[in-house]
Ligand code: SF4
């Protein structure tokens with residue numbers, strides 16, 4: 001607010017779009033986000049006729065914006081089907097309300113919704129898993145099991161793509177963590193999806209988090225929801241802090257970092273391929289569940305085994 005008139009129509013602006021430097025009113029800001037997402041989808045070819053897109057819908061603002069945007073951008077493309085998949089991790093005092101938000105958005109948009117709980121998929125809620133002595137990091141366990149549950153549900157639903165609501169900042173945080181962890185294989189792996197996965201797409205991957213949030217506010221998708229009791233304990237939240245203070249003092253850092261990271265990833269993949277080493281970064285099959293895995297066990301089975309005390 002208070003950033004001068006909209007460069008398109010002169011109405012009071014609500015947003016400053018970092019990538020163009022334009023001040024925009026609410027209506028022109030909405031159009032700008034939609035145009036950029038459309039452009040990402042077209043340039044990358046991430047959505048094609050005949051696709052069934054499973055949208056991971058948590059009920060939080062990012063995934064709500066994603067489902068809302070896709071249902072609008074795809075309304076004239078009957079050859080593309082949308083289905084929402086919501087995973088209920090089982091987090092008391094937090095997930096009940098966000099589940100409700102997810103249900104009502106899917107219903108409002110007329111999008112079929114599939115709900116799977118950790119309890120159904122893995123026999124136990126996240127809360128219950130975390131009461132056991134093995135004590136993995138909550139967000140690691142939550143993330144690994146949620147990705148697995150999403151993949152399985154997407155495949156069962158006949159989806160050809162799995163769309164998640166990651167923004168530019170989420171991608172940059174993950175990239176920074178990969179660099180900080182020195183995990184070269186992971187850097188390459190995120191670039192080449194194993195063929196057994198339902199390929200993941202991130203239509204909001206070029207939109208800054210702040211603009212996703214503002215889009216949610218302007219479109220009435222922003223609900224005052226509780227925060228996860230386990231949030232804030234991860235390396236990720238520190239990575240976020242570092243990136244946002246760099247971005248604040250040196251605008252454009254996030255975009256530049258992601259451009260550099262993408263180039264680096266492609267170069268590393270090419271080098272490994274030339275050396276005939278790409279196999280190492282590639283996928284085999286988990287001995288237990290048959291899902292793609294980099295070792296003998298997939299990450300999900302390894303975690304479940306450690307929780308079972310194996
Ligand atoms: Fe799961 Fe961590 Fe997110 Fe909570 S903050 S929902 S534990 S990933």
Ligand code: ZN
Pocket residue numbers: 286287288289290291297298299300301302
């Ligand atoms: Zn497995």
